[in-house]
Amino acid sequence: MLLPITLTLAGACALLNMWLGIRCTRIRIADQVLHGDGGSTLLVKRMRAHANFVEYVPVTLILFALVELAVGTSIWLWGAALILVVARIAHAFGMDADKPTVWRGGGATLTWLVMVGMAATALIIAYGATREVPAPPAMAMIR
Numbered sequence: 001m002l003l004p005i006t007l008t009l010a011g012a013c014a015l016l017n018m019w020l021g022i023r024c025t026r027i028r029i030a031d032q033v034l035h036g037d038g039g040s041t042l043l044v045k046r047m048r049a050h051a052n053f054v055e056y057v058p059v060t061l062i063l064f065a066l067v068e069l070a071v072g073t074s075i076w077l078w079g080a081a082l083i084l085v086v087a088r089i090a091h092a093f094g095m096d097a098d099k100p101t102v103w104r105g106g107g108a109t110l111t112w113l114v115m116v117g118m119a120a121t122a123l124i125i126a127y128g129a130t131r132e133v134p135a136p137p138a139m140a141m142i143r
Helices: 004-033 041-071 075-094 102-128 138-140
Strands: none
Touching: 004 041, 004 075, 041 075, 041 102, 102 138
8 A cells, every 4th residue: 555645754754864964974074073973062963953853753654654554645644744844854953052942842842742643643543443444355355
């Protein structure tokens, strides 16, 4: 089954992950830092932005795939995917600042809301359904 929302989101997130890595690499090259942070506060911030992305996005992508498999494509799922991408970009830019910013806080909050929303949706689909799930066509022929 084709999962257009999850595939689009995964592609966008892969590009965002690469962009976050490039942001770190540019500082590493400029400051000649091979390992660690070399004492660069900006590199530390960007490394954390990249690590934070890797900490939150994979499980959220898995939830998107499972929910899309269960219910199909929908406008609210497209919206949640767009919110996640925008939130991760905002968070990355917000992490560059020396003080808390609306970009960092808003990006983190939106990421959490999407993740919790997708988790709740997955649980509702798994345990809230009162109807019997039909067997796949191949299994129906065996009966």
